[in-house]
Amino acid sequence: MSDESWFSSKLREIDRDECLNLLRTETVGRIAFTDDSGPDLVPVNYAMDGDDIVITTTGYGALARAGTNGRVAFEVDQLDHFTASGWSVVVRGRAARQSPLAPPDRRPHPWADGSRTYVLRICPELVSGRRLIPA
Template sequence: MEEMMDDVVAALSDADCWQLLAEEELGRLVTHVGDVLDIFPVNYVVDGESVVFRTAEGSKLVELTVNDEVLFEVDHYTDAFAWSVVVRGRARRLSTEEEVEAADALALRPWLPTLKYNYVRVTADSMSGRRFRRGPEPDRYGIAEY
C-alpha cells in the first residue's frame, strides 16, 4: 500500500483498490435515474478488474438498464485502520450464454435464500480509494496557560 499522507490518510493505487475489493464480499451499488438516486447492498466477487453480482428482477435491474452509470462502494474497518474504495463505472447485465457460463463458474452465491438469475458486471471507468489510520481525536484547543 502507498505511504500514509501525514501518517493518517493514504491514497490507494488502483491495484491496491482491486486487492482490497477482492478481500470483501459485500458492497453498495448506487444507481441514478432522473432525479432519483438509489443504493443497494449486494454481495459480489471481483473478476479480473470488474465486479460481478447477481440480482433478481426488480428496481435495481431496471434502474441500471435505464442508466448504466453506477457507483460501487466497499469499506472496511478495524480498531487500528479503515479503508474505502469507490468504483465509478458502468453496469451491464450479462446476456450471452458464454458470459453466463463464465459467471456461473465464479464463487458467487446469493446470501439470501432467493433465486437470482441475472448476473451484472460493473466495469470501472475510474476508481479511488483511501486508507485511514484510526485513533483518538487530537486536542482541538490545546491547554491554556494561565
C-alpha cells in the same frame, strides 16, 4: 460515548492496483444507481472477474431496471472502530447485463434467499480508495 479516540489516524490515497486487490478480499459491497425516484444505494454480494465486479439480482427489480446500461457507483470498505482505521474503495463505471452466466467460481454467492439469475457486470472506469491508518 466520548468524542476522543484511542489513536489519531492519517488518511492515505490508495492506487488503482491496491484498490482492485482490496475488492478481491471482500464479498459484500454497496451499489449506487439512479432510478425514476432518484438515487438509491443497496447492499449486494459480489464477485470479482478480473477487474470487473459481478453482481446477481432479480431481473424485475429496480437494480436490474436502472442499473443495466447505466452509470453506477460501487463501494466496499473495512473498518476497525477500536483503532479508528480502515479503508474504502469506490468504483465508478457502467453496468451491463452479462449473458451467459459466468462460471460458478466467478459468481457471487448471495446471502439472502431467492432466485437471482440476472447478472450485472460493472466495468470500472474510475477506481479510487483511501486508507485510514492509525498514527
